Each structure stands twice: as structure tokens, then as C-alpha cells.
Amino acid sequence: MxxxxxxxxxxxxxxxxxxxxxxxxxxxxxxxxxxxxxxxxxxxxxxxxxxxxxxxxxxxxxxGGPQFPFTEAVSFFVRADTQPVIDDLWAKLTEGGEPGRCGWLKDRFGLSWQVVPPILGELLGDPDAQRSGRVMQAMLAMTRIDIEGLRAAYDGA
CATH class of the missing domain: 3.30.720.100 (Signal recognition particle alu RNA binding heterodimer, srp9/1)
Known part of the structure; x- marks a missing residue:
């Protein structure tokens, strides 16, 4: 336990x-x-x-009652290794909730989640500032994280 x-x-x-x-x-x-x-x-x-x-x-x-609603100050980070897993979790968790930016969302209960592939951290951590900067810009334009979009940004496509 x-x-x-x-x-x-x-x-x-x-x-x-x-x-x-x-x-x-x-x-x-x-x-x-x-x-x-x-x-x-x-x-x-x-x-x-x-x-x-x-x-x-x-x-x-x-x-416990309505006194303490959820805020984005606390969220649950979910590692999603593949695009199908990201897409499935995103669809289920946003149903009745609302999409956010950069892989964040609120579910129908108001709880915040981050659905993120490990490759995002790898690409953002690249020592080449131009490559990692392009990935950052691509991520900032996304709601649900798109792995191919991240890779394309990394490659300069």
C-alpha cells in the first residue's frame, strides 16, 4: 500500500x-x-x-460539498506513449469537460489532466536551441498533443 x-x-x-x-x-x-x-x-x-x-x-x-472546487494549480500528468493512446485519453477525459492548451484539459468534474508523450520532454530538451524552440512553439499552438506535429517542428518541416 x-x-x-x-x-x-x-x-x-x-x-x-x-x-x-x-x-x-x-x-x-x-x-x-x-x-x-x-x-x-x-x-x-x-x-x-x-x-x-x-x-x-x-x-x-x-x-465534501461545494466549498473547495478544483483548480489548475493541481493536475494529473499522464504519460501517453503513442498517438492512439493520447487520442483515446483525450477523447474520454474531455467528454463533458474542456480542452486546454499544450496537452492540458479539464474533465467533466473540473479536474485538470495533462496527457503528454515522453518524446515531448526529449525534443524540448535537445541542446540545439533552434530545434527545441521550434518544438516549444509547436506545442504552444496545440491543444491535444500531436506527436507528428512535434517531430515535424523538430525537423524544421
């Missing part, structure tokens, strides 16, 4: 979000759902929390 785990505060969608996320990522599972005690006014019997794992990373989710 992990020592540190992301803890997500939802208004009232913790179970729905957990079920959605485990459907998006392989090797994932909903581990538990707990409910508020029946004698709690206004929330008795409703879902209090959910525990789930996404590709082995354990998460906790709480229905």
Missing part, C-alpha cells in the same frame, strides 16, 4: 468520478465506497467517500 495518496474533494460526485476514472485507465479498480450514517441530516445514506486505483496508483475521493 502507498504511503501517500491523492485525496480529491468533490461536491457530490465522488463515486461517479471514481467509476468514470477506472473506466478510462487500464489496470484500474474501484476499491470501496462508504456512506454517510443514516442519522446525518441532509446527507444520511449518501456516498461519503470512494477509494479507487488508477493503473496501480491509489486515490481517495470525498463528497
Amino acid at each position: 502507498q504511503t501517500i495518496s491523492p485525496f480529491l474533494w468533490f461536491d457530490n460526485q465522488a463515486e461517479e468520478a471514481a467509476r468514470f476514472y477506472v473506466s478510462v485507465f487500464p489496470n484500474s479498480e474501484l476499491r470501496s465506497v462508504s456512506r454517510y450514517p443514516d442519522d446525518m441530516p441532509g446527507v444520511g445514506g449518501t456516498v461519503m467517500a470512494a477509494s479507487f486505483a488508477l493503473d496501480g496508483l491509489e486515490f481517495q475521493a470525498l463528497n
